[in-house]
Amino acid sequence: MIFLKFLLSFLCFLLVGSCAYATIVSHDGRAITIDGHRRVLLSGSIHYPRSTPEMWPDLIKKGREGGLDAIETYVFWNAHEPTRRQYDFSGNLDLIRFLKTIQDQGLYGVLRIGPYVCAEWNYGGFPVWLHNMPGMEFRTTNTAFMNEMQNFTTMIVDMVKKEKLFASQGGSIILAQIENEYGNVIGSYGEAGKAYIQWCANMAQSLDVGVPWIMCQQDDAPQPMLNTCNGWYCDNFEPNNPNTPKMWTENWTGWFKNWGSKDPHRTTEDVAFAVARFFQRGGTFQNYYMYHGGTNFDRTAGGPYITTTYDYDAPLDEFGNLNQPKYGHLKQLHDVLHSMEKTLTHGNISTTDFGNFASATVYTTEEGSSCFFGNVNETSDATINFNGTSYVVPAWSVSILPDCKTETYNTAKINTQTSVMVKKPNEAEDEPVTLKWSWRPENVDNVLLKGKGESTMSQLFDQKIVSNDQSDYLWYMTTVNLKEQDPVLSKNMSLRINSTAHVLHAFVNGEHIGNYRADSGKFHYVFEQDAKFNPGANVISLLSITVGLPNYGAFFETVPAGITGPVFIIGRNGDETVVKDLSAHKWNYKTGLSGFDNQLFSSESPSTWSGESAPLGNEPVVVDLLGLGKGTAWINGNNIGRYWPAFLSSVDEGDNTLVLFEEIGGNPSLVNFRTVTVGSVCANVYEKNVLELSCNGKPISAIKFASFGNPGGNCGSFEKGTCEANKDAMDILTDECVGKEMCFIDVSTEKFGAPECGDAIRRLAVEAIC
Secondary structure (H helix, E strand, C coil), X not given: CHHHHHHHHHHHHHHHCCCCCCCCEEECCCCEEECCEEECEEEEEECHHHCCCCCXXXXXXXXXXXXXXXXXXXCCHHHHCXXXXXXXXXXHHCHHHHHHHHHHXXXXXXXXXXXXXXXXXXXXXXXXXXXXXXXXXXXXXXXXXXXXXXXXXHHHHHHHHHCCCEHHHCCCEEEEEECCCHHHCHHHHHHHHHHHHHHHHHHHHHCCCCCCEEEECCCCCCCCCEEEEEECCCCXXXXXXXXXXXXXXXXXXXXXXXXXXXXXXXCHHHHHHHHHHHHHCCCCEEEEEEEECCECCCCCECECCECCECCCCCCECCCCCECCCHXXXXXXXXXXXXXXXXXXXXXXXXXXXXXXCEEEEEEEECCEEEEEEEEXXXXXXXXXXXXXXXXXXXXXXXXXXXXXXXXXXXXXXXXXXXXXXXXXXXXXXXXXXCCXXXXXXXXXXXXXXXXXXXXXXXXXXXXXXXXXXXXXXXXXXXXXXXCCCCCCCCCEEEEEEEEXXXXXXXXXXXXXXEEEECCCCCCCEEEEEECCCCCEEEEEEEEEECCCCECCCCCHHHCCCECCCCEEEEEEECCEEEEXXXXXXXXXXXXXXXXXXXXXXXXXXXXXXXXXXXXCXXXXXXXXXXXCCCEEEEXXXXXXXXXXXXXXXXXXXXXXCEEEEECCCCCHXXXXXXXXXXXXXXXXXXXXXXXXXXXXXXXXCEEEEEEEECCECCCCCCECCCCECCCXXXXXXXXXXXXXXXXXXXXXXXHHCCCCCCCCCCEEEEEEEC
């Protein structure tokens, strides 16, 4: 194969100067095979719309340096086709540029076309106009849906083929995906679901991309589709065909965040354990979801109530910084797994059960053996006697011995630094105490006092149908004429609204009578508030607000949003209650708000709120929205997403304009810019390892703590133990690290001297200031 490629390349050079040769991607029951070589493949998800084109090279480079072989991404239908047959591949939607950046970095690509993606993305990636087509049903044998799905999927494939980006054309894309986690919901669709998934397989195969197609979470994936696993742990997963390798398309490195919830966290040790356990039990392809989460810009966050940040506790944080120790600990694991590639993909596998959830797995070839010692007991360490030697495997961990003799890596033993990120005040020159603001109220006279809209219907409609999801905001307005003798008129009146709006504001005759925020998961509710109605014309104006449309579950597209009714005026006279149903009234509708329509967020607009003195330097920037309530934020005319009540973003050095639309009121004087940077780094490294300390491009300014022996405590609160080496660790670290951006320390008795710790495991604990 290598000689053939050389010959083809030489002929191409003679004929046309150069040419790309095809890469043959195939598979057997053991692994993905690339040009005849079985591969151990480690991949990471980076979604191009959740960052910027300027960030892509650095993110992908850090992925490569972190030991990844491939980058995986979804394709987002509603972002690319926001209006039927009108497409957008500009800016951070430039899919082809992103795929070429992956190729330029020498990595493979995994293209998950879907086009249903879930991904905590608004409406799961489906455009709302699709829902509004006549006779439409999603993800089933519905002709209208299948036609639209095939049109978009074919267009994406044709774009990628045109640029010769599939491996079969000499490009870097080695796998493609059709549909997404349909097996989780297929039972709800009955026989139509089975027929649909067969259609998906046939349609994908007909596109002739020349690389394997995968279906995740699809136990009955039709051949030749490769079924794969998604989840926290996939070591127990078995493919549905003996010729399909054991593949894990989503190893969740953390989780998404909802408004009002705590930041999700998955420990570094647990992620590493899951990966090592997967490879111990025959896995050969694993992808991190996410490797870089990024930001849900504009209105892309799904949910409802998924935040603008999509940090995901990934190895690269929202801003692209290394999330240490997760990044470094996994990098070391990748290096070990790659060193064992031939053994893992060709070796005979044998497993010995030692009881109490401990086991040893040996991969053996003619050239040698590699071992995994696994302990899935959550509380007790295990002692494994193997070939005359005892090995202690900590609880819930895997030890890897590439030569079956020496432990090179254990998932519970972290030997990389922990970076403590801080948000620093603006250090721009001549910074004002607060930003300077100008403001302008939303013009609501037409909707509050006149009830004027853009369309009129004698019915209450779902917000998706009326607005086509062009905005979070939809006004429902009606005028009610009450005669003086109308039995509903009384001194004790109220307005009762059956609503599925995520947030609701109600007005009667221009007066704000109240608002309501639905609890997450409880989006069907009844809102009732006292209101004053007068004889004659009364204008009722209801503002329905969505905060991300559902993105997961069977028939999620049918979940209502908005004011679906009924709406009543309630009059009470003593024991008598009179109810007037307004549901069949003539309702006027207006999508959006005038400030959005008039683009008051544009940097050219004289009416914007503007800020001065953005922070200097290249570090990521936080827009600290302390003091505000809920709304939308723009920087330099770009919608950076919803805030409720805080938001993170990046801005450029120089003059920047921050525009906020505030729904419920707040104090903008507390808003400011802050930079995100490494404040300090810590490590607690086991003996016989090399510690790498780095301040992310900044010099190490001081060593706050250093001790080699059996130090105690945690990062930020280390303390000396009962034994310590005879050489001063503080002096050694200060001499070798202070003033440098990076230093490497050999954690050994040769370096620090031999502490008399008996049987205690010796470690070096360090805290350095950046």
